Amino acid sequence: xxxxxxxxxxxxxxxxxxxxxxxxxxxxxxxxxxxxxxxxxxxxxxxxxxxxxxxxxxxxxxxxxxxxxxxxxxxxxxxxxxxxxxxxxxxxxxxxxxxxxxxxxxxxxxxxxxxxxxxxxxxxxxxxxxxxxxxxxxxxxxxxxxxxxxxxxxxxxxxxxxxxxxxxxxxxxxxxxxxxxxxxxxxxxxxxxxxxxxxxxxxxxxxxxxxxxxxxxxxxxxxxxxxxxxxxxxxxxxxxxxxxxxxxxxxxxxxxxxxxxxxxxxxxxxxxxxxxxxxxxxxxxxxxxxxxxxxxxxxxxxxxxxxxxxxxxxxxxxxxxxxxxxxxxxxxxxxxxxxxxxxxxxxxxxxxxxxxxxxxxxxxxxxxxxxxxxxxxxxxxxxxxxxxxxxxxxxx
Numbered sequence: 001x002x003x004x005x006x007x008x009x010x011x012x013x014x015x016x017x018x019x020x021x022x023x024x025x026x027x028x029x030x031x032x033x034x035x036x037x038x039x040x041x042x043x044x045x046x047x048x049x050x051x052x053x054x055x056x057x058x059x060x061x062x063x064x065x066x067x068x069x070x071x072x073x074x075x076x077x078x079x080x081x082x083x084x085x086x087x088x089x090x091x092x093x094x095x096x097x098x099x100x101x102x103x104x105x106x107x108x109x110x111x112x113x114x115x116x117x118x119x120x121x122x123x124x125x126x127x128x129x130x131x132x133x134x135x136x137x138x139x140x141x142x143x144x145x146x147x148x149x150x151x152x153x154x155x156x157x158x159x160x161x162x163x164x165x166x167x168x169x170x171x172x173x174x175x176x177x178x179x180x181x182x183x184x185x186x187x188x189x190x191x192x193x194x195x196x197x198x199x200x201x202x203x204x205x206x207x208x209x210x211x212x213x214x215x216x217x218x219x220x221x222x223x224x225x226x227x228x229x230x231x232x233x234x235x236x237x238x239x240x241x242x243x244x245x246x247x248x249x250x251x252x253x254x255x256x257x258x259x260x261x262x263x264x265x266x267x268x269x270x271x272x273x274x275x276x277x278x279x280x281x282x283x284x285x286x287x288x289x290x291x292x293x294x295x296x297x298x299x300x301x302x303x304x305x306x307x308x309x310x311x312x313x314x315x316x317x318x319x320x321x322x323x324x325x326x327x328x329x330x331x332x333x334x335x336x337x338x339x340x341x342x343x344x345x346x347x348x349x350x351x352x353x354x355x356x357x358x359x360x361x362x363x364x365x366x367x368x369x370x371x372x373x374x375x376x377x378x379x380x381x382x383x384x385x386x387x388x389x390x391x392x393x394x395x396x
Contacts, residue, residue: 005150006388012142015110016099021057021088030083031055032091034066039257040075040375042111042165043172047082047089056095057088061107063098063114064091065123067136073124074256079111096138106151108158116386119144147388156392157385164378171367182360185353186313193219195349215343222345228338230311231300235276235334236293237266246376253287255280255296258372266292272300272312274320274332281330282320286312288365298332309357310350314342 011017023029030047038045044064058064060083066076071094083089098114100107113119119141126140149157189195193210194202204210209220227233239252239262248261255275268290275283276298293299300315302308318340324330384390 005153006147008145009148010142011144011146014101014105014148016101017138017142018056018097019058019062019099021059023052023057023088023090025051025053027052030087030089032064032080032082032089034071034076034092034094037064037066037071037076037078040077040115042079043169044078044080044082052090055090055093056097057090058095058097059083059088059099060085061100063107063111065096065098065114065136066092066094067096067123067127067138068094069127069132069134072120072127072136075115075120077111077115079107094135096136096141104151105148106154106158108162109154112158112161112382113146113386115382117383118146118386149388153392153394156394160385160392161378161382164374167374168371171371175364175367178360178364182357183313185356186317189349189353190310190313190343190345195345196352213343215341218343219345222343224341225344226338227311227314227340227342229303229344230307230314230342231272231302233274233334233337234299234301236273236295236297236299238295239264239266239292250289250291251287251372252292252294253285253297254294255283257285258368259294262292264292265290267299267301269301270305270308271302272308272315274298274300274315274337276333277326277331278329281324281326281332282322284312284316284320286361286365288361298334298337300337304347304350306347306351306354309354309361310345313357314340318342 028049029052031050032044032047036045036047056064058080060080062080064078064080066072080089098110100110122144123136123141126137127134128137129135193204193208197203197206197208199206203219210217211220213224215224236253243262243264244252244260245263246261248263250262250265251258252260252262253273255278267287270286270288273285273287273293274297275281276296278296287293300311302311320332321330323336323340324332325336381390385392
């Protein structure tokens with residue numbers, strides 16, 4: 001196959017940038033804020049209904065490219081799929097909206113083009129402005145020259161990447177259901193106190209004895225204690241750039257999720273990763289395997305292995321961000337965590353709970369690890385297919 005069908009074009013000639021839409025101010029519409037976009041994730045996580053007073057405007061199929069730092073560098077680019085046919089939505093003024101030109105480009109191809117290294121690097125390098133408020137320049141991106149495949153080939157390329165993203169989304173949906181089930185069990189056992197008694201019956205509704213506490217009534221034999229009886233807390237550690245490697249055996253956790261791989265190990269045993277400062281202060285993640293945790297997070301290690309699920313749920317349900325200190329920005333420290341009060345059930349109950357919830361943890365971790373592998377395949381193929389280094393076979 002030759003490149004004779006591929007045409008050198010400027011993006012502005014084949015993509016509508018910030019297409020014009022007419023919306024009357026005060027109209028109630030779906031709004032997508034920057035917080036609804038996840039790094040390197042195609043799907044948009046929800047919206048809010050609110051009055052339109054200004055902002056970017058878009059339709060289903062459009063790509064939203066964050067143009068402000070650090071959102072652009074962090075990979076906040078997504079495709080709109082939450083609107084109805086002919087419905088218009090709006091969002092942050094910090095989005096650049098990209099739309100197909102009918103008969104020339106394909107919306108799905110445009111999304112993958114926008115997250116390809118070539119376009120991302122050009123966008124990032126175009127950023128200007130004061131420190132912390134730099135923005136990508138739309139005119140620089142518009143005038144970028146690319147080799148554009150024919151429309152049929154664009155759609156085939158996009159289909160390959162869409163199938164990979166759909167696999168990721170299926171795993172995300174499974175993990176969401178697992179989380180809902182696990183949270184329901186926690187509530188049943190440790191909020192409603194309907195854990196199985198010695199006869200396998202729900203404790204409270206079967207007449208289990210309850211006593212008064214500073215948290216209200218709780219089962220007899222339980223105590224009020226602090227998190228330090230469940231776990232040890234320590235800060236993570238910054239990792240040198242040279243220790244990062246795409247082929248590393250271990251994940252690197254930041255405050256907002258997995259940010260890379262390394263062969264180094266900072267934490268051997270299963271633990272909980274707590275966002276320590278800034279926008280992700282109080283965020284909660286779980287790591288079951290050896291990993292590295294950066295210095296913008298705190299490592300929570302259970303004192304006993306069987307404490308891990310209960311410690312995780314206590315942290316997840318404690319609204320940590322509301323308890324944060326700090327003046328310029330929210331900050332969680334070890335002292336705050338150690339002093340948080342919790343109900344302490346008997347060890348025998350925590351062990352029973354561990355045997356149930358840890359299975360949820362393992363299945364969820366499998367899905368997340370599989371997503372990392374699928375993402376790596378997608379990201380490896382992306383520049384090769386977009387540049388034509390690898391061609392897609394087309395039916396004649």
